[in-house]
Amino acid sequence: xxxxxxxDIIKPENLVYSKSKVMTNNELSYCxxxxxxxxxxxxxxxxxxxxxxxxxxxxxPVGCSVLMYNFLDVDMQQAAHGRAPAVATAIKRLMPEKFxxxxxxxxxxxxxxxxxxxxxxxxxxxxxxIFVNNGIYGMTGGQMAPTTLPGMRSSTSPYGRDTILMGxxxxxxxxxxxxxxTYFVTRxxxxxxxNVRRAKKAIRIAFENQKLNKGLSFVEIVSxxxxxxxxxxxxxxxxxxxxMFPFYELGDIKVDGKLVTK
Amino acid sequence: MKGNEAIAEAAIxxxxxxxxxxxxxxxxxxxxxxxxxxxxxxxxxxxLQAESxxxxxxxxxxAAGAGMMAMxxxxxxxxxxxxxxxxxxxxxxxxxxxxNVVRGGPGLGTIQPGQSDYFQAVKGxxxxxxxLIVLAPASVQEMYDFVGTGFELxxxxxxxxxxxxxxxxxxxxxxxxxxxxxxxxSREEVVKSAPWATTGKTPDRYHNIVTSLDxxxxxxxxxxxxxxxxxxxxxxNEVRYEEIDTQDADYIFVAYGSSSRICQSxxxxxxxxxxxxxxxxxxxxxxxxxxxxxxxxxxxxxFLSVEMNAGQMVEDVRLAxxxxxxxxxxxxxxxxxxxxxxxxxxxxxxxxxx
Numbered sequence: 001x002x003x004x005x006x007x008d009i010i011k012p013e014n015l016v017y018s019k020s021k022v023m024t025n026n027e028l029s030y031c032x033x034x035x036x037x038x039x040x041x042x043x044x045x046x047x048x049x050x051x052x053x054x055x056x057x058x059x060x061p062v063g064c065s066v067l068m069y070n071f072l073d074v075d076m077q078q079a080a081h082g083r084a085p086a087v088a089t090a091i092k093r094l095m096p097e098k099f100x101x102x103x104x105x106x107x108x109x110x111x112x113x114x115x116x117x118x119x120x121x122x123x124x125x126x127x128x129x130i131f132v133n134n135g136i137y138g139m140t141g142g143q144m145a146p147t148t149l150p151g152m153r154s155s156t157s158p159y160g161r162d163t164i165l166m167g168x169x170x171x172x173x174x175x176x177x178x179x180x181x182t183y184f185v186t187r188x189x190x191x192x193x194x195n196v197r198r199a200k201k202a203i204r205i206a207f208e209n210q211k212l213n214k215g216l217s218f219v220e221i222v223s224x225x226x227x228x229x230x231x232x233x234x235x236x237x238x239x240x241x242x243x244m245f246p247f248y249e250l251g252d253i254k255v256d257g258k259l260v261t262k
Numbered sequence: 263m264k265g266n267e268a269i270a271e272a273a274i275x276x277x278x279x280x281x282x283x284x285x286x287x288x289x290x291x292x293x294x295x296x297x298x299x300x301x302x303x304x305x306x307x308x309x310l311q312a313e314s315x316x317x318x319x320x321x322x323x324x325a326a327g328a329g330m331m332a333m334x335x336x337x338x339x340x341x342x343x344x345x346x347x348x349x350x351x352x353x354x355x356x357x358x359x360x361x362n363v364v365r366g367g368p369g370l371g372t373i374q375p376g377q378s379d380y381f382q383a384v385k386g387x388x389x390x391x392x393x394l395i396v397l398a399p400a401s402v403q404e405m406y407d408f409v410g411t412g413f414e415l416x417x418x419x420x421x422x423x424x425x426x427x428x429x430x431x432x433x434x435x436x437x438x439x440x441x442x443x444x445x446x447x448s449r450e451e452v453v454k455s456a457p458w459a460t461t462g463k464t465p466d467r468y469h470n471i472v473t474s475l476d477x478x479x480x481x482x483x484x485x486x487x488x489x490x491x492x493x494x495x496x497x498x499n500e501v502r503y504e505e506i507d508t509q510d511a512d513y514i515f516v517a518y519g520s521s522s523r524i525c526q527s528x529x530x531x532x533x534x535x536x537x538x539x540x541x542x543x544x545x546x547x548x549x550x551x552x553x554x555x556x557x558x559x560x561x562x563x564x565f566l567s568v569e570m571n572a573g574q575m576v577e578d579v580r581l582a583x584x585x586x587x588x589x590x591x592x593x594x595x596x597x598x599x600x601x602x603x604x605x606x607x608x609x610x611x612x613x614x615x616x
Contacts, residue, residue: 024469054462057328069471075460077327078473079320080350086317087324091460093308094280094330095449098462116320119313 020044022053026070033233035223036064038190039132040071042200043101046207047074056099057091059084061108064138068103082113085120085129092127099210101128106147107137110172114146117172124181124215128206131173131218134225135244142228146170149247154228169247173220177254183215185254189222189245191237202252214257222248265405265432266291269335269361269425272409274301277444278359279330280308282321284340287373288429289363292335305446315340319347319360326356327472329452329459331413335361337429338379339370341387348422349388352489353474357416359409360394361425363432366570366597374597375429377519380574383426384548391486393493395423395500396547398518402436404545410441417455419496426547428570430520430599502545503554507533511540513613514558516579517568518544520599525568527602532609539609547575555582564588564613568605571595588613 022044030036047056053074060068062081069076079087084102092100109117109131117129136154137143144154144161147169151160161169177185184206188199199221206217222244226236252260263271270292273281281301283293293311301307308325312318318334325332336344341362351358362383366376383396395415397408405427412423453461463469476482504522507529508514515525522543532539542558544551555565564587567576573591580589592608594600 054464057460057462059324066475069469069473073463073469075463075470076472077324077460078354078471078475079323080346083316083320083323083347086312086320087327089310089317090280090282090308090321090324090330090332091328093310094325094328095461115313116317119317 020048022048022073024071024073028071029067030064031227033224033226033236034064035134035190035221036132038196039130039199039221039223040068042190042196042203043103043130044072046200046203050204050207052099052207055097056101057095059088059091059100059102061102061104063105063108065103065105065132066139082108082111083116084108085113085116085125088127089120089123089125092125096126099128099207101130101207103130104132105138106131106133106135106145110146110170118176118179121176121216121218122179122181124183126210126213126215128210128217128219130203131220132223133220133248134223134228135169136225136228138225138228142225147172149243152243171248173218173253176218177259181215182218182254183257184209184217186218186252187220187222187248187250189240189250191224191240220248222250263402263438264291264435265399265402265427266363267295268402268406268438269409270295270299271440272406273333274299274304274307275441275443276410276413277305277331277446278307278333278413279446280310280321280325280332282310282312282318282325282332282334284312284315284318284336286315286337286340288365288375288432289335289337289361291432292361305443307446315343316347319344319351322358322360323347323351323354323356326351326358327354327460329456329461331357331417333359333361335363337363338365338367338376341379341382345382345388348394349390349392350474351422352392352394353390354472355420356422356472357413357420358422359412359416359425360422361427364426364428366595372597373429375520375570375599376595376597377428377521377569378571378574378595379426380547380569380571383424384550384578392489393496393548395419395421395496395549396426397423398426398545398547399431400519400522400543402431402434402438405431406438406440415500419492421492421496426519428520497549500546501549501551501553503551504543504545506541506543508540508542508558511538512563513537513539513609514562514565515539515541515568515605515609516544516555516565516575517541518547518575521568521570524600524602525605528605528609531602532606535606537606537609537614550578550582552578552582555579556584559583559586562587565590566605566609566613567591568600569593570599
């Protein structure tokens with residue numbers, strides 16, 4: 001039997017995975033093990049599969065994903081800290097036929113941008129908000145976020161978050177689900193293949209809703225921050241399952257404009 | 263019509279694409295008028311009452327980043343809130359129009375007119391080295407006219423333009439000659455005039471990015487140098503001012519906006535007394551008419567900068583005069599409007615007798 005060479009294997013019919021055409025060739029700036037890369041890929045794949053690369057405008061936040069515009073091959077604007085929903089509101093209002101999304105971390109969306117988030121949701125802007133929640137400020141070096149869990153350590157809660165002194169973590173996703181303007185609200189993760197598939201489906205629904213003019217779709221992705229949490233990537237994912245998921249429960253919260261009853 | 267209404271009507275007639283605002287006295291008539299005119303039906307213009315001044319200026323950023331003609335309006339405390347967004351707009355080189363109907367400060371201050379935001383408007387206002395083009399209307403007609411002029415300058419230089427008005431001009435009623443309705447630009451025209459904007463990637467170009475971020479210091483410095491070069495071109499080409507009775511004048515009032523109208527009354531009183539005084543009214547506060555003032559410094563005997571503040575523009579007048587002649591300031595603060603008599607008395611006491 002003849003020996004199989006590399007050239008025999010590298011054939012189009014053997015291709016099982018490729019980088020989305022909506023991703024650029026720029027090297028990602030994220031730490032190894034971070035969920036941002038996967039979340040980016042899911043958005044890129046959704047845009048590619050829907051054939052809307054030329055009709056999508058993204059808005060990147062301030063935080064780890066500030067440079068998202070270098071990684072996604074669509075027109076993008078970089079917003080001031082927390083202001084992405086306001087920036088996206090104007091883009092969508094002026095170009096209603098475009099697909100407009102924001103991509104925001106927990107500090108950006110749930111602390112400094114709380115007003116912009118709530119009001120864009122409440123007005124029912126016909127756009128998509130992707131909210132990546134890792135319970136910490138990653139970019140600035142691991143400070144306490146509005147979503148930091150009770151007792152969780154960060155550089156500004158070095159002995160653990162004391163909820164009496166520092167307040168409670170904010171469940172922004174449950175909060176916006178209460179507003180009349182939100183049509184689809186869900187919480188996902190991207191740490192296992194199964195969760196990746198679910199998250200992608202959620203992102204697809206969120207983008208499809210824009211086509212149907214349904215109002216605001218809000219997709220939270222609970223993610224890890226191994227650098228900020230000071231854990232190796234695999235341990236960070238385990239810690240996330242054990243600690244983040246009981247507090248930030250995965251699953252749909254509002255579907256077709258109706259709260260999901262459990 | 264009122265100055266604030268003239269601004270709003272001008273926005274619709276200039277073919278503006280979007281207005282984003284938040285109520286604050288003394289300029290709430292701008293958004294009230296817009297809402298009552300149903301601009302969405304008249305031209306398709308988007309008018310939105312935002313949740314805050316912060317959100318409003320960021321909506322302007324988003325709209326301008328998509329190549330659209332966008333504007334906002336507010337008054338002093340609200341303009342302070344917008345400064346972060348204005349800095350981002352300047353840093354991303356986006357064209358837009360911002361109206362400040364100034365009231366007396368600091369803090370919540372008063373709802374009466376003031377000119378105490380001069381420094382904020384002409385020296386940058388927010389963080390970083392940047393400049394706004396600043397237009398100072400002195401009549402309701404100019405409130406109307408400067409919307410079109412402002413948008414033109416903003417698009418020409420890809421730079422935010424501020425109309426620095428005040429509570430008198432905003433609230434005052436005067437006759438206005440309205441221009442014809444301009445059509446809003448089609449999407450094709452927007453794409454053509456703003457090839458850098460986020461209008462949707464096409465196969466023939468790279469994706470467009472609107473950002474003010476560059477993490478490489480050397481690149482950021484290069485960008486800063488480019489901005490400064492742009493401001494130098496603006497200083498060379500866009501200085502606007504009005505001279506009244508300056509030819510035979512020994513003394514010069516320097517005043518903009520409402521103060522310039524008070525100075526016109528003061529000139530009549532002074533001239534009746536035999537004091538030859540003229541008026542230089544800067545129309546652009548940045549770029550400032552420095553050359554004109556420097557030339558006047560050769561022949562005139564002294565300058566009085568009349569402002570409704572503690573003395574802000576007077577610093578720019580002094581820089582232009584460069585020590586050659588006396589330059590003094592007269593002003594009232596906190597919403598008090600100086601009388602022409604006070605202005606003449608100040609000229610006699612501070613300049614002629616000084």
